[in-house]
Amino acid sequence: MSIPDIVRHPPFNITRASHVRYFVRDLDESLRFYTEVLGFVLSDLEDGIAYLRGIEESCHHSVVLMQDPARAGTAECIGMRVASEDDIAVAQAHVRGAGGTAEIVERPHQGLSLMTTFGKGTPPVELCASMPVLPRMLNNFVAQKGGRVLRLDHYQCAVPDVPSTVAKFMALGFRPSKYTLDEETRQVLSIFLSRKNNPHDLVLAGAMGPRLHHVAFVVSDLQAMLRAADIAANLGYGREVEHGPGRHGPPNGMFLYFRDPDGHRIEFILPPMQYIDPEDKPNVWESTDGVSLVPWGGGPPQRWREEMTRFDGHEAAGGPLARWTSLTDPRQDRTP
Numbered sequence: 001m002s003i004p005d006i007v008r009h010p011p012f013n014i015t016r017a018s019h020v021r022y023f024v025r026d027l028d029e030s031l032r033f034y035t036e037v038l039g040f041v042l043s044d045l046e047d048g049i050a051y052l053r054g055i056e057e058s059c060h061h062s063v064v065l066m067q068d069p070a071r072a073g074t075a076e077c078i079g080m081r082v083a084s085e086d087d088i089a090v091a092q093a094h095v096r097g098a099g100g101t102a103e104i105v106e107r108p109h110q111g112l113s114l115m116t117t118f119g120k121g122t123p124p125v126e127l128c129a130s131m132p133v134l135p136r137m138l139n140n141f142v143a144q145k146g147g148r149v150l151r152l153d154h155y156q157c158a159v160p161d162v163p164s165t166v167a168k169f170m171a172l173g174f175r176p177s178k179y180t181l182d183e184e185t186r187q188v189l190s191i192f193l194s195r196k197n198n199p200h201d202l203v204l205a206g207a208m209g210p211r212l213h214h215v216a217f218v219v220s221d222l223q224a225m226l227r228a229a230d231i232a233a234n235l236g237y238g239r240e241v242e243h244g245p246g247r248h249g250p251p252n253g254m255f256l257y258f259r260d261p262d263g264h265r266i267e268f269i270l271p272p273m274q275y276i277d278p279e280d281k282p283n284v285w286e287s288t289d290g291v292s293l294v295p296w297g298g299g300p301p302q303r304w305r306e307e308m309t310r311f312d313g314h315e316a317a318g319g320p321l322a323r324w325t326s327l328t329d330p331r332q333d334r335t336p
């Protein structure tokens with residue numbers, strides 16, 4: 001597969017990854033984990049729904065936790081911001097014209113919002129034009145807890161057909177910052193797609209999908225990761241510190257993965273590098289070139305490779321799961 005050309009003037013303007021909507025079993029327990037361990041700030045709590053933001057975020061929420069035992073452990077959608085309400089109207093026509101679905105939805109604490117799907121096997125994406133603004137808590141040190149999470153950065157989703165999904169999102173202006181090729185087939189196994197000024201808003205990897213592997217949030221430093229892990233242990237979530245701390249390969253991101261009380265996976269990362277200029281080409285790796293994408297340590301546990309959040313109402317199917325596992329640690333993919 002060749003990567004499609006970059007679309008510099010997309011039909012509407014997606015600006016960044018914005019918010020995730022999770023279903024949870026016990027909202028009190030989830031709130032304890034998100035505020036005390038990870039360090040989110042509670043923006044609003046009403047009707048069994050909690051709205052949370054990181055301490056650097058001024059827009060109302062980046063995480064929505066919805067108490068619903070029947071759907072606990074699933075997600076409703078991932079969210080993206082668009083630049084204006086005009087973009088919502090254009091998006092609705094464009095997505096429908098491309099064979100997807102696009103319905104205006106009423107959301108508390110959000111401006112004009114549009115729930116979209118881009119066809120079978122792709123993650124549902126809610127586009128949002130605006131949110132109320134609340135105080136940033138960055139300099140409110142008294143209010144800061146746990147890992148002092150700063151802001152949402154990206155999603156990683158598993159999809160059964162990477163090439164077709166890449167084409168759909170690149171048609172909307174997403175730009176690749178790096179991708180991994182199967183050494184033999186030259187198929188794209190995973191790709192980092194960006195709309196904002198760093199390497200990732202949406203990571204796509206080939207596996208049974210659509211499923212949400214993780215949502216990544218930026219923290220200030222390693223100490224914030226370690227503090228969150230220590231508090232997780234204090235509160236009985238020590239075994240839910242799933243993988244890391246460790247270092248991904250380029251672009252040198254340090255990481256630590258947690259599982260929340262419903263199994264949703266949260267990644268903490270350090271502030272990513274910039275990725276802005278159009279002549280800055282994506283990095284390309286081959287899956288079996290011997291360069292591990294985790295340069296030290298033992299690689300992720302099996303549950304990290306296999307367990308993911310499903311999207312409510314979206315059947316997950318297909319996908320080369322075995323190949324995807326090699327993306328994190330190519331050693332797993334070699335014939336003994």
Ligand SMILES: [Fe+2]
Pocket residue numbers: 154155156203214216267
């Ligand atoms: Fe990530």
